[in-house]
Amino acid sequence: MIRARGVTLQRGGRRVLAGIDFDLRPGEFVALLGPNGVGKTTLLRACAGFDVPAAGSIDLDGTPIHRLAVAQRARHIAMLSSDELLADELRVRDVVAIGRFPHRPWWRFSATEEDERAIATAVAATHIEEYLDRIFTHLSSGEQQRVWIAMALAQGAPLLLLDEPTTHLDVRVAHNVLALLRERTKTGTSVLCVLHDINEAAAVADRIALLGCGRMLALAPPAEVLASPLLDEAYGIAMHRARTEDGRTIVVPAPSHPE
Secondary structure, three states: OEEEEEEEEEEOOEEEEEEEEEEEOOOOEEEEEOOOOOOHHHHHHHHOOOOOOOEEEEEEOOEEHHHOOHHHHHHHEEEEOOOOOOOOOOEHHHHHHHOOHHHOOOOOOOOOHHHHHHHHHHHHHHOOHHHOOOEHHHOOHHHHHHHHHHHHHHHOOOEEEEEOOOOOOOHHHHHHHHHHHHHHHHHOOEEEEEOOOHHHHHHHOOEEEEEEOOEEEEEEOHHHHHHOOHHHHHHOOOEEEEEOOOOOEEEEEOOOOOO
C-alpha cells in the first residue's frame, strides 16, 4: 500500500532522516521506534501526505501521496495525532462523526445509514458509549485519546497512521487499544504506529522500524530488532535482554555501575 524509496525528510530546514526505504503491506502492523527527536512523527506525516519529502518518494498504490486530493487521501488514510485541536463545545458523538466527512459530497450534511453503522461500530470498539453526549474538551486526556481512535476507525480507511495512541492511557486501556488495532489488521487494515514502549511495540507489531542516527537502522520482526545491538545504538544506552516464561524477549536499560 505504501512504498517509500530514497526518502529524505527535513524539519525547520534541517535534515532529520535520509535514505529511508520501506514498504507497508496490507494487513501489517509496523511500529515506529526511536528516541525523541529522531523523526518518527515527521515520517508519519510524510506518509500521510502532509509533508513533502526533500528527496525520494512515498507512494500510495503507485501514486505519490502528496499529489492526491485531500478527500481522496482521507478515504485511504486515517491519521491520528495527539496534538489535534477541536472547538470547545463539540460533543463526543460529533467528534467521532468527523471521521465520516471524507465519504460525503460537500453538499450533504446529514449522515447516511452507512455513516451511522461505521460510527456505531467505532464507538463500540473503543467502549466510549457513555461519553457520547459529553463535551470532548471536558474529558480526561485518556478519554480523549479513545475518542480520537474512534474517529479514526469511523473513517474506515484501509491505512491507519497513529502517533503515540497509548499516550495518557493506563495499562489496561493501552493494552485494549493495541489489541483493537491488532485485530483490525485481520481485515486487511494496515497500521503504522509511533510507540515509545519497546516491549509494548514488540508484543503487537509484525515488524519494527527502528529510527536512529538520522536513518532507519532496522526494519525487521520484533525478536530480531530486540536482539540487535542497533537498539543500543539508537537509544544511546546499553540494553539488558531477558526471556519471559512464554519465550518472549524483553529489554530494559542495563543497570549502571558507578565506580
